[in-house]
Amino acid sequence: MRIGELARRAGTTTRALRFYESQGLLRAQRSANGYRDYGEDDLRLVTEIRALQTVGLTLDDTRPFVECLRAGNPAGDACSDSIEVYRRKLAEVDACLERLAAVRAELAGKLTDALARHPCQEQP
Template sequence: MLIGELAGKAGTTIKALRYYEQEGLLHPRRAPNGYREYDEAAVAQVGTIKALLSLGLTANDLRAFLPCLGEGIPEGPICPDSARVIARKLTVVEEKIAALEVLRGRLIDVLAS
């Protein structure tokens, strides 16, 4: 399928697909006329990319997931590289939550006084 068809099936934009390719997350074949050609597996792959990006991971982070992007987000054990990326992101989120809890406490104190 061509890039426009993939964008429609995957619920994304052509610009996003080009970005995923630029970042090394998608690898379309090229037709003799230079058009990008994708197989049906690319729909699932783009869905996985979108899901991982929605978790706050970056395109750079997703490179650790490249071996399994076409298979969806695994429900079981994940590879060590992917686990390190997720653990690092979790640490960042926990630090932000802690900082927000401190701020919340200060705001409560201000309102109480």
């Protein structure tokens, strides 16, 4: 399939596909006339990349998943390197949630203090 069809089927743009190719995540075959030619495996790779980006992984984070699929595995997260990316990203999210919880607690305390000084204001 040509790049336009791959973009349409994957729900992305030809520009994104060219970028993936420039980053080494996608490898197009070239037809005799120089057009990029892709197969169903490429559609699977692009679908995986987009799904991973949707849950917050960077394009670089997707590399182990792409390599895992290219190695013939049934899923991009069937390899240990992919599992490590999940673990690392989950730890990053947990740390972010902890920071947000601390900020929330600080703000709630400040609001409580402010409301105590202004009794005519509605309590939370």
